[in-house]
Amino acid sequence: MVAVGTPIWAISLAELEAWMEAEGYPSYHARQVMRWLWLRGVSDPLQMSDLPAVLRRLLQERFDFVLPHLIRESVSRDGTRKFLWRMPEGGSVETVWIPHLKRHTLCVSSQVGCSLNCRFCATGQLGLERQLKGYEILLQVYAARYRLNLPTSHVVFMGMGEPLLNFSAVIEALKGLSQRLGLSPRRITISTVGIPKGILRLAECKEPFELAFSLHTAIPEKRRELIPLAAHIPLEDIRSALGVYCERRREWVTLEYVLLDGINDTPADAEALRAFVSPPLYAKVNLIEYNPVPGLPYRASRRMLEFQQALMKRGLLATIRRSRGVDIAAGCGQLARRV
Numbered sequence: 001m002v003a004v005g006t007p008i009w010a011i012s013l014a015e016l017e018a019w020m021e022a023e024g025y026p027s028y029h030a031r032q033v034m035r036w037l038w039l040r041g042v043s044d045p046l047q048m049s050d051l052p053a054v055l056r057r058l059l060q061e062r063f064d065f066v067l068p069h070l071i072r073e074s075v076s077r078d079g080t081r082k083f084l085w086r087m088p089e090g091g092s093v094e095t096v097w098i099p100h101l102k103r104h105t106l107c108v109s110s111q112v113g114c115s116l117n118c119r120f121c122a123t124g125q126l127g128l129e130r131q132l133k134g135y136e137i138l139l140q141v142y143a144a145r146y147r148l149n150l151p152t153s154h155v156v157f158m159g160m161g162e163p164l165l166n167f168s169a170v171i172e173a174l175k176g177l178s179q180r181l182g183l184s185p186r187r188i189t190i191s192t193v194g195i196p197k198g199i200l201r202l203a204e205c206k207e208p209f210e211l212a213f214s215l216h217t218a219i220p221e222k223r224r225e226l227i228p229l230a231a232h233i234p235l236e237d238i239r240s241a242l243g244v245y246c247e248r249r250r251e252w253v254t255l256e257y258v259l260l261d262g263i264n265d266t267p268a269d270a271e272a273l274r275a276f277v278s279p280p281l282y283a284k285v286n287l288i289e290y291n292p293v294p295g296l297p298y299r300a301s302r303r304m305l306e307f308q309q310a311l312m313k314r315g316l317l318a319t320i321r322r323s324r325g326v327d328i329a330a331g332c333g334q335l336a337r338r339v
């Protein structure tokens with residue numbers, strides 16, 4: 001039984017088939033509706049021209065077809081675009097589209113705000129307003145593709161929120177990205193600040209997505225200062241969960257490392273990082289240029305190349321990710337609904 005006003009985006013094919021039959025229609029109309037919605041990007045049931053007119057009106061009456069509402073779009077000098085959406089069930093989140101050669105990455109939000117309050121992150125200053133539903137995460141990609149005509153080859157869960165604190169919605173969105181929007185799970189990255197239970201659950205998932213862990217320093221005392229959650233979750237617990245993940249899935253993880261000037265870019269940090277990456281944890285390091293946030297005391301490291309070389313000398317694979325969209329506050333850690 002589907003309640004009146006249920007978002008059509010949240011309905012599975014099986015549920016829609018059952019609804020069709022209960023209403024006296026052949027179940028194959030459900031497939032037609034799904035094709036219109038997800039393959040053709042048509043969100044108005046009255047335009048679903050191969051359905052009987054009376055069924056189109058019934059769909060309109062019974063289901064909610066509302067999409068995220070675009071409040072504001074900002075365009076960076078480097079081509080990055082940031083969108084502020086009012087979500088169907090309330091609250092606003094940001095999504096960032098980052099074009100780079102043939103790769104077009106959409107960075108989606110998984111929560112409205114974030115409860116974790118990482119010291120260097122603008123989103124953390126907002127606090128958590130609410131969890132997004134799985135379909136609301138999915139609709140950020142849908143809206144980029146069908147409303148803004150932006151190609152999307154990769155999706156990263158690195159926008160607002162901690163994905164593993166909204167686990168079931170993120171997994172629902174992950175499945176929808178491949179099953180409904182045809183995106184290869186290999187091109188989807190879930191990024192976490194380190195929730196061992198969530199990492200262990202991910203280790204059991206069948207979908208072949210990528211996992212990134214926001215480490216930022218492998219020295220526990222420093223990490224506790226940067227990430228309040230680290231006071232409650234020992235780094236060693238996260239490391240052993242990541243080890244299980246690597247062993248079960250036979251995959252590497254990416255360690256995200258925002259380089260902060262004079263804070264986590266010292267030789268001692270490089271040494272701690274080397275010690276952190278050892279079997280059963282297999283990882284490469286992604287060094288990220290810090291994007292300043294107004295009111296926060298951190299600056300981007302001036303020793304990025306030196307730090308990369310220090311890691312490579314120690315046998316680690318380390319790449320550098322330059323900031324994109326900084327002029328529109330769309331860079332990593334900058335999402336706070338500011339212009």
Ligand code: SF4
Pocket residue numbers: 114115116117118121122123124125159160161162193333
């Ligand atoms: S870095 Fe991620 S987990 Fe930390 S406060 Fe920002 S959005 Fe939340």
